Amino acid sequence: DVKVTQSSRYLVKRTGEKVFLECVQDMDHENMFWYRQDPGLGLRLIYFSYDVKMKEKGDIPEGYSVSREKKERFSLILESASTNQTSMYLCASSLNQERGTDTQYFGPGTRLTVL
Amino acid sequence: AQKVTQAQTEISVVEKEDVTLDCVYETRDTTYYLFWYKQPPSGELVFLIRRNSFDEQNEISGRYSWNFQKSTSSFNFTITASQVVDSAVYFCALRSTTDSWGKLQFGAGTQVVVTP
Numbered sequence: 364d365v366k367v368t369q370s371s372r373y374l375v376k377r378t379g380e381k382v383f384l385e386c387v388q389d390m391d392h393e394n395m396f397w398y399r400q401d402p403g404l405g406l407r408l409i410y411f412s413y414d415v416k417m418k419e420k421g422d423i424p425e426g427y428s429v430s431r432e433k434k435e436r437f438s439l440i441l442e443s444a445s446t447n448q449t450s451m452y453l454c455a456s457s458l459n460q461e462r463g464t465d466t467q468y469f470g471p472g473t474r475l476t477v478l
Numbered sequence: 479a480q481k482v483t484q485a486q487t488e489i490s491v492v493e494k495e496d497v498t499l500d501c502v503y504e505t506r507d508t509t510y511y512l513f514w515y516k517q518p519p520s521g522e523l524v525f526l527i528r529r530n531s532f533d534e535q536n537e538i539s540g541r542y543s544w545n546f547q548k549s550t551s552s553f554n555f556t557i558t559a560s561q562v563v564d565s566a567v568y569f570c571a572l573r574s575t576t577d578s579w580g581k582l583q584f585g586a587g588t589q590v591v592v593t594p
Contacts, residue, residue: 372521396581403487403586404586405482405484405569405584405585405586405587406523406569406571406582406584407584408581408582411581421581451521453523455523466513466525466528467525467582468525469515469522469523469524469525470522471520471521471522472521472522474521
């Protein structure tokens, strides 16, 4: 079974703090994704990575950056947290199969509160 | 642009009732994939099904069944004889094959509440 883990289930930070959210997958997947989930909006893609040190912006990258130094680990960074970044953050990974066929597998999520 | 609409925000049923979740999508692609995920209270999204646009056969897996109607751009999900463990948020998602990175476009989700 694919296992995607996230470093924290719950996190409380203060405005202006630098925040790191970590995600690790154990299935040697090429692709990794960061989403945020907000009520009524579903999941929205922040950033994704298709290889080590490679990254692409998703639909809402503003205020975020990412790092992928190792294949199994994908970090989401909030350089200066703001209250509007209070949300549930979900990490996912997928094997880079024939275009369109691979399934994304998700971690348990990190509920971040910025005060 | 791609879009997924789940018009039902919340559905409440009593155990053993059937419940159908609607999903309507928009895409200009001729080849695409549709997904359903379940998010229980624990938070983790659990993959339920993937269907490609060329396969319009309905699928049944235990108490779950899916009805794909390309003519109406819908991919509806039915839970038969619902149980309390079915209480969760269910997401429909669309993936284009013209997007080389396979990004998913999610609907807003439907909360299903099953009471004993």
